[in-house]
Amino acid sequence: MHETLWQVMAMNERALDFLMGSFRDIPVVTREGGYRYFVHPLSDGIPLIDLDVLEAAAWLVSEEVDGMGGADLLVTAESMGIPLTTAVSMMTGIPYSIVRKRSYGLEGEIEVAQKTGYSSSELHVLLPGGEGDVIILDDVLSTGGTLRALAEGVGKASRDVKGAVILFNKMGRRSAELSRQLGFPIVAILDVEVSGKGCTVVPAER
Numbered sequence: 001m002h003e004t005l006w007q008v009m010a011m012n013e014r015a016l017d018f019l020m021g022s023f024r025d026i027p028v029v030t031r032e033g034g035y036r037y038f039v040h041p042l043s044d045g046i047p048l049i050d051l052d053v054l055e056a057a058a059w060l061v062s063e064e065v066d067g068m069g070g071a072d073l074l075v076t077a078e079s080m081g082i083p084l085t086t087a088v089s090m091m092t093g094i095p096y097s098i099v100r101k102r103s104y105g106l107e108g109e110i111e112v113a114q115k116t117g118y119s120s121s122e123l124h125v126l127l128p129g130g131e132g133d134v135i136i137l138d139d140v141l142s143t144g145g146t147l148r149a150l151a152e153g154v155g156k157a158s159r160d161v162k163g164a165v166i167l168f169n170k171m172g173r174r175s176a177e178l179s180r181q182l183g184f185p186i187v188a189i190l191d192v193e194v195s196g197k198g199c200t201v202v203p204a205e206r
Contacts (some may be wrong), residue, residue, distance in 0.1 A: 004123060005076070009139050011059065012059075012063060012086050014056075014058065014180045015055075015056040015057075015059045015127065015205055016054040016056075016060060016189070016190075018052065018053065019053065019056045019057055019060065019189065019190065020190065020201050020202075020203075021070070022040070022041070022050070022053045022056075022076075023038075023192075023201045026038055026039055026040050026199065027039045027196075028098070028194055028198050028199060030072070031139065034123040034194075035166060035192070036194040036195070037088050037133050037135070038194055038198075038199050040055055040165060040168070041053060042054065042080070042083070042084060042139055042168075043080050043139040043168060043172055044077070044138050045080060045083070046082065047077075048176050049083055051089070054083060054084070054087055055087065057084060057087075057167055057189070058084060058087035058090075058091055059091065059191065060090050060189045061084065061088050061137060061165050061167065062088050063093055064128050064165045064187045065094070065135055065165060066092065066185075067187075068133075068135060068162055068185070070092065070094060070161045071081055071132070071133045071134055071135040071162050072093065072094070072131075072133050072134070073095060073096065073097060073127065073128070073132060073133075073134050073135075073148075073159070074088065074089055074092075074094050074095070074096035074097070074134070074135055074136075074137065075096065075097050075099060075127070075134050075135070075136050075137070075150060076099065076137045076150075077097075077099045077101075077114075077123060077138065077146055077149075077150060078095065078098055078099065078101055078132060078141075078172070078181075079099055080139045081098075081137055081138045082098060082193075084137060084139055084167060085098075085137045088137060096137075097126070097127050097128065098125075099123050099124065099125050099149075099150060099153060100123070100124045101121060101122070101123060102124065103122075103124045103126070104126070106126055107129075108119075108126060108129075108157075109124050109125070109126045110124070110125040110153050110156045110157055110192055111123070111124055111125075112124070112125060112149045112153040112156070113152075114145055114146055114149040115145040115149075121179075123146075123149050123153060125150075125153030125154065125156070127154070127155055127159060129155040131159070131161065132157070132160075132162065133161075133162040133182045134154050134161050134162060135161075135163055135164065135165060136150050136154070136161060136163075136164040136165075137150065137161050137164070137166075138150070138166050138167070139166075139167045139168060140162070140166070140167065140168045140169075140170060140192075141166040141168070141169045141170060141171050141175060141178075141186070141188065142170045142171065143171070144171065144175075146179070147164055147166075147182070147186070148178075148182065150164075151164075151184070153180050160161025161182070161183075161184045161198065163184050163185040163186070163187065164182075164184065164185070164187070165188075165189075166186060166187045166188045167186070167188070167189050167194045168177045168188070168189070168190050168191065169188030169189075169190065169191050169192065169204055170191075170192050170193070171195065171203070172191060172193070175188065179202060180187060187206075188202070188204035189203075189204055190202070190203065191203070191204045191205065191206055
């Protein structure tokens with residue numbers, strides 16, 4: 001039985017409310033350089049990943065992937081993009097590839113620099129052969145450093161990035177400028193603002 005548009009809209013609303021509710025009472029910590037960081041199960045894996053929260057997040061991300069017309073491959077970076085992307089892959093039937101933080105020295109491996117709000121490192125991209133569109137998935141968009149690195153790696157692997165779907169956006173409206181710079185749409189599920197008082201979460205602007 002196929003869901004009607006109204007049923008899908010109702011499921012989206014329930015999933016969104018459930019995901020927003022998962023931010024209730026989560027801790028906010030200060031990392032190096034005064035970087036304010038929220039600790040959420042889907043972005044940190046602690047204290048545990050509630051399967052209902054993961055399912056709600058995966059449903060919402062899958063809807064956005066479908067809205068982009070799907071892709072031949074989903075790409076994410078380790079480590080916290082993995083649970084979300086696995087669930088989305090199972091929902092959409094689209095296979096996925098993980099960009100790793102260490103090199104395996106395999107033929108075709110591409111190294112790109114990653115700079116986040118609190119660290120710098122290298123990512124190692126090794127995508128399956130062939131052509132086809134890629135959609136990038138990730139848990140948090142903070143500075144855009146990881147997304148830039150993923151887009152660079154996918155491009156060097158001769159794949160086209162169709163778009164990116166992000167679960168939690170900390171960049172706010174600045175993500176629109178990043179989208180313009182990278183040349184593909186960036187869609188987020190929740191906008192998250194971190195302050196000294198904790199987190200404020202709202203459905204992401206469209």
